[in-house]
Amino acid sequence: xxxxxxxxxxxxxxxxxxxxxxxxxxxxxxxxxxxxxxxxxxxxxxxxxxxxxxxxxxxxxxxxxxxxxxxxxxxxxxxxxxxxxxxxxxxxxxxxxxxxxxxxxxxxxxxxxxxxxxxxxxxxxxxxxxxxxxxxxxxxxxxxxxxxxxxxxxxxxxxxxxxxxxxxxxxxxxxxxxxxxxxxxxxxxxxxxxxxxxxxxxxxxxxxxxxxxxxxxxxxxxxxxxxxxxxxxxxxxxxxxxxxxxxxxxxxxxxxxxxxxxxxxxxxxxxxxxxxxxxxxxxxxxxxxxxxxxxxxxxxxx
Amino acid sequence: xxxxxxxxxxxxxxxxxxxxxxxxxxxxxxxxxxxxxxxxxxxxxxxxxxxxxxxxxxxxxxxxxxxxxxxxxxxxxxxxxxxxxxxxxxxxxxxxxxxxxxxxxxxxxxxxxxxxxxxxxxxxxxxxxxxxxxxxxxxxx
Numbered sequence: 537x538x539x540x541x542x543x544x545x546x547x548x549x550x551x552x553x554x555x556x557x558x559x560x561x562x563x564x565x566x567x568x569x570x571x572x573x574x575x576x577x578x579x580x581x582x583x584x585x586x587x588x589x590x591x592x593x594x595x596x597x598x599x600x601x602x603x604x605x606x607x608x609x610x611x612x613x614x615x616x617x618x619x620x621x622x623x624x625x626x627x628x629x630x631x632x633x634x635x636x637x638x639x640x641x642x643x644x645x646x647x648x649x650x651x652x653x654x655x656x657x658x659x660x661x662x663x664x665x666x667x668x669x670x671x672x673x674x675x676x677x678x679x680x681x682x683x684x685x686x687x688x689x690x691x692x693x694x695x696x697x698x699x700x701x702x703x704x705x706x707x708x709x710x711x712x713x714x715x716x717x718x719x720x721x722x723x724x725x726x727x728x729x730x731x732x733x734x735x736x737x738x739x740x741x742x743x744x745x746x747x748x749x750x751x752x753x754x755x756x757x758x759x760x761x762x763x764x765x766x767x768x769x770x771x772x773x774x775x776x777x778x779x780x781x782x783x784x785x786x787x788x789x790x791x792x793x794x795x796x797x798x799x800x801x802x803x804x805x806x807x808x809x810x811x812x813x814x815x816x817x818x819x820x821x822x823x824x825x826x827x828x829x830x831x832x833x834x835x836x837x838x
Numbered sequence: 839x840x841x842x843x844x845x846x847x848x849x850x851x852x853x854x855x856x857x858x859x860x861x862x863x864x865x866x867x868x869x870x871x872x873x874x875x876x877x878x879x880x881x882x883x884x885x886x887x888x889x890x891x892x893x894x895x896x897x898x899x900x901x902x903x904x905x906x907x908x909x910x911x912x913x914x915x916x917x918x919x920x921x922x923x924x925x926x927x928x929x930x931x932x933x934x935x936x937x938x939x940x941x942x943x944x945x946x947x948x949x950x951x952x953x954x955x956x957x958x959x960x961x962x963x964x965x966x967x968x969x970x971x972x973x974x975x976x977x978x979x
Contacts, residue, residue: 547888547897639900645949735881764871765882766899773900782899787873789899793948830961 537620537630539725546580546731547636547769552722553629554620556668560627563589566674567665568711569658572604572719574650574680576746577753577775579727581638583631583654584719585661586711587670592625593710601713604706604720616721619714628718629664631657632726635772642774645793654680659693666694674698676712678705734768748777763787849932851919856936864916864943865905866958867898893951894944906952909942911965916940 542550567587574581588596601619604612619626633653641648658677665672675694679686679701687701702708706716727746732739739760744752757771757778766773766782773779827833865883877883887896893904910916918938925932945958953959 547886636897636900640897640902643901733886735885762878762882764873764877768882769886769897787871790870790872791901791948792868829957830964831957832961832964 537616537722537725539722539729542580542632542634542726543729543731546634546726547733548634549637550632550634551629551664552632553664554627555623556627556670557588557623557625559589559625560587561669561671563591564671564673565589566593566676566711567662567670567672568676568705568709568713568715569661570604570678570706570712570716570719571654571658571680572716573723573727573746574654575748577748577757577772577777578743578746578770579635579730580723581633581654582719582723582726583633583657583661584628584715584717584722585630585665586619586626586628586714586718587665587672588622588626588711590673595622595625596710596714599710599714601710601717602707604713604716606707607717609724612717612721612724615717619717626714627665627670628715629661630718630722631661632722633657634769636769639769639771639773651681655686655689659690662690662694662697672697675700676705676709677701678712678716679703730770732768732770736768739768748775757781761785849934852933852935856939861940862918862938864918864938864940866943866945868903868946868948869898896946898946902949903946904949904951905944905946907942908945908952908958908962910940911962914965916943 537552539552541552565587567585569583569585572582572584573579599615599618601615607615619628638650638653641653642650658680662672662675675690675697677686677690677699683701683703687699690699690701691697700709705712707713740756742752743756744750746753748754754777757767758781760767761781763786766786767778771778773782822828823833863879863884865879871877883896883898887894887905889895890904893906896903896905916939917936918940919934920937921932921934945952945956947956
């Protein structure tokens with residue numbers, strides 16, 4: 537796994553992949569999808585796929601891959617190396633979404649929610665496998681959001697594939713377990729070797745698991761707040777844990793696209809009498825529209 | 839500069855401080871940061887700016903920004919001024935010092951590419967127009 541590719545661009549999104557085994561181009565294959573690092577307020581979220589010929593399903597079962605969450609980090613690392621060595625029939629690919637991509641997507645003018653982002657990432661990975669010539673037949677997915685809806689969405693997008701979306705698919709189907717191990721290993725490595733783009737000097741790296749309810753993570757967030765910038769890009773600003781601290785303890789920031797609602801709501805509660813009041817500004821000299829549009833003003837006072 | 843409300847109360851600009859001022863990079867953000875004072879721009883902001891396909895890109899508080907460099911019109915200079923102490927009484931004269939000067943700045947938009955329709959770009963047309971309309975009229979024209 538060449539994580540350096542992601543480290544060079546850890547504000548963006550990056551795809552890492554194994555070589556596609558020639559066998560997967562000639563035989564009908566199954567593919568599993570899972571994600572790692574959906575919950576944490578820190579670090580990237582990783583989507584993983586694994587694929588192999590249907591005839592090799594049994595080999596995978598014998599490897600005793602299990603849901604990555606039930607394994608220790610060392611076991612996951614060992615299993616990943618094992619999976620990566622099965623080059624003759626097993627392939628994998630990962631999409632690493634940096635915390636900056638997550639923050640900026642979720643906080644766009646037109647909000648792009650995490651489920652939609654997850655679904656699109658999964659779809660792009662299936663498409664990647666198809667484009668690479670993998671003879672896909674069966675796809676197994678660990679669900680994000682309601683399973684039926686997600687399954688429907690995937691079936692519409694890929695009508696030729698047999699798609700199964702299930703909660704806990706990572707413990708039901710070995711190919712999904714394999715995908716979950718790849719994703720989790722990548723996520724752990726990415727967090728561990730995180731290179732802060734910011735010039736933070738000796739930043740304390742004792743941030744725990746990154747989950748919002750971890751006391752170490754909470755303390756790290758509380759101590760590493762910058763009053764103006766908030767946090768480095770390692771933090772998902774769109775998580776309520778981070779948002780709450782920024783809103784209450786950092787300098788207030790007003791965006792052009794956020795004051796719209798405030799104005800209209802204050803209009804709604806305008807007093808009846810105000811409609812009959814003498815207009816104050818009528819006699820006042822207004823600058824020409826040219827200056828108003830450009831927000832140009834003569835300086836009269838400081 | 840003359841204060842409209844108190845005729846006679848002048849605000850002096852200490853141009854003597856101009857020669858020592860550095861050219862600091864200036865960033866114009868599409869939001870109002872309700873704060874005056876030091877900001878760790880060099881630590882948090884500058885190192886995270888990257889060159890995207892069509893514009894510079896960065897994020898501020900987890901929101902995506904796109905930016906472009908805007909040059910101050912020729913013959914003009916951008917000034918950052920600071921008033922070191924506010925006078926105690928209204929009669930007392932006021933003096934502002936040059937803190938920094940700039941010949942260009944980076945204008946950042948929320949998500950959208952910077953364009954000629956942006957307020958900052960449009961406002962820099964004024965010096966040219968101003969010059970044209972204030973030029974003495976040639977009697978032959």
